[in-house]
Amino acid sequence: MFVVEDRGGAVAQMLASLFLLGTWPALLTLLERRGRLPQHTYLDYSITNLLAAVVLAAALGQAGESEPDMPNFFTQLTQMKDNWPSVLFAMTGGIALGLGNLISQYAWAFAGLSVTNIICASLTVVLGTTINYFLDGINRAEILFPGVACFLVAIFLGAAVHSSNAKDDEEKLSVTSRVVELTSDVADTDKAKLLPNPENMENYDYEDEKTSGQVQPGTAEFIIQVEKRRSIKVFGSSRLLGLSLVFLAGTCFSLFSPAINLAINDQWHALRKSVLHLGVYTAFFYFSVSCFVLGVSLKLWFLYRLMAGVPASTIAAYARDWNGRHWALLAGLLCGFGNGFQFMGGQAAGYAAADAVQALPLVSTFWGVILFGEYRRSSRKTYLLLTAMLLTFAMAVTVLISSAGKMKAYNAHAKFIVSLHKSYSMENHSCN
Template identity: 65%
Template sequence: MYLVESKGGAIACMLLALFFLGTWPAIITLLERRGRLPQHTYLDYTMTNLLAAVIIALTFGQIGDSTVERPNFFAQLSQDNWPSILFAMAGGVVLSLGNLSTQYAWAFVGLSVVQVISSSMTVVIGTTLNYFLDDRINRAEILFPGVGCFLLAVCLASAVHSSNSADNKAKLSSWSNDNETGREAALSAVSEEAIPSKVTKDLENGNVPVRKAKAGTATFLIELEERRSIKVFGKSTFIGLSLTFFAGVCFSLFSPAINLATNDQWHTLKEGVPKLVVYTAFFYFSLSCFVIALILNISFLYHPALGVPKSSFKAYLKDWNGRGWAFLAGLLCGFGNGLQFMGGQAAGYAAADAVQALPLVSTFWGVILFGEYRRSSRRTYILLFSMLFMFIAAVGVLMASAGHRK
């Protein structure tokens, strides 16, 4: 079995995980904005997310000979380590609930803000728990100032969202005053196939035409509303923020659960039973995440939430539009989580929470792919850059606090 043991190797795992975990939400958001039903996307995503854990377990978890202290993946499957397995599976449950919540929250308050708030909550709560669980191997005088940077980022993110919402409201109000026909004026330039009466059918077939409008304009916002699968006009952003904070609490707990599963700080294993290795723990973690996601999303096919169109399992099987991207998102998330745990096992899970600076990557994709914050006010831009600066500072500080597990 191969284990990352050096601090340099742990930091490399964290940086790669940061890129993967910051990219997959952008792919999911892209599919929702193109009209693909979130239930379809998440079912695809969760399958390859589990596949990534299996690949890691069968490669890194099986390299070399199995020993009593470091049993390989297959050797651990038959051991009496159920207390640790339950911790790992509990982590998978809360991660699945968090991911499901953010998938809807992204539509209401935007990719950048959701990632900032949920990730910052993860660091503030999860890092504190991991610091004490890891017997304080991370340097507190460096670690907690980094946590403070994330906490400031939460406040700045809320200010960014408020300012950007005001900007969008002003754009739509101005556009409405200049166009007596309101929304119909924007839709008249779109081909007949995009008329709302045919939206449900087009969403499942994936043939909604995309009319190019300048990002950040009122016309762009209205056309986006017509294409997307989750309608947000006229709905309170309180829904999105509530989902975001719920996801933040869920994300705060999955890393400490893996920490308990792999290091047995509470001494739940019987004497002589080796601790769960990180690859075995990640496998059980991903398995429970898969089961919960499967149950909830199949239920949402027939009983959708937040006004999403109803679907069926048959319609899901036929919906190949964007399926490859959803598969890619699942792989990126799976490998990202695996790399985070590998780095955390070597340098401390508190330091590994530096990967929660993924809004740095998500905001980049949000601006490049979705035109977020285009044509916004100067105040919004100042708040946005301040928020990103706090994240950059937090990443450097948290990684500098990395220790070494004996």
């Protein structure tokens, strides 16, 4: 079994993991905004994501000679009849992770990358890390729980940012040149704020486009233009819908970490005393497979059904859809290798580096602002709330890293479970 021993190299791998796992959601969001059906995108993504995860698990878990107290990957696969309770825990974690990823794909459309990933990461800590604390008791509680409180504040600030930004968009749309101009002569029944009807947006003609030749991010025209192209229509939806999806996804993500922790460390003593605990790479394989099976099964079901306003499709249509397929396949590779780097780096870097992966929503926020113009031309209130949310989240991650204690490994295989205990990336991006 391959073990990373160089601490400097491990930190570099963790930083690479941070970048990769913070980038792949932006690629899926980009395809959705270009009109590609989310069912098609997720199926492509799932294939390469599972491929990357399995290749890494097989190659690294099989490296070196198999030892009695540390069997390699393929040897442990043949021992399922003995370690099946741990296998079930790992697969349960994969199911929770798969559900979280599926929900996130829609949450990104309704709430944006920044708010979605920060609230999900914060929920992962508030729920998942707290459960792991009681399972292991290795973090310093006097530091950990104030950090959890910071994450909780970040959750409320994220909800406020989403609400404020939605209100800003409504105000922009209400004063576009195509909205009926309100005057004192207009009937009272016509004085409500009017939003463009998504079904009639093809008939819109924008003055700004005529004069400048290009719609500027953050304008009402830009918002309507994006809505016309995207596959998941968000106009007219309730603000609570986006937040509900975000909180549901975050809750699913928070359950993965305790499940994989139990799969590897067996704190509930589900295994017989003579049975070796499940190795990290083997656990990685089982949850990756269960996550893949769940995600593909549901997406194939969604292909033939209307979901969140997304039109139905077919297997044949998916096979013919090459528009942006390379980006979806790339996203799967980024996620799979990002998780692999996290596993490898965590072996030597320990808790501090592993917890740093919690900062990946900051990378997603960067892509959200640069690629998609999130929060452009928003109100001062929205900018203040956004800044407060990012600062609070960054402070919470720092406190979380500071709370790390020394891992009391339950077995030789759990040498770097530190990279799993509180990692949002494995919960939100190991969607294999």
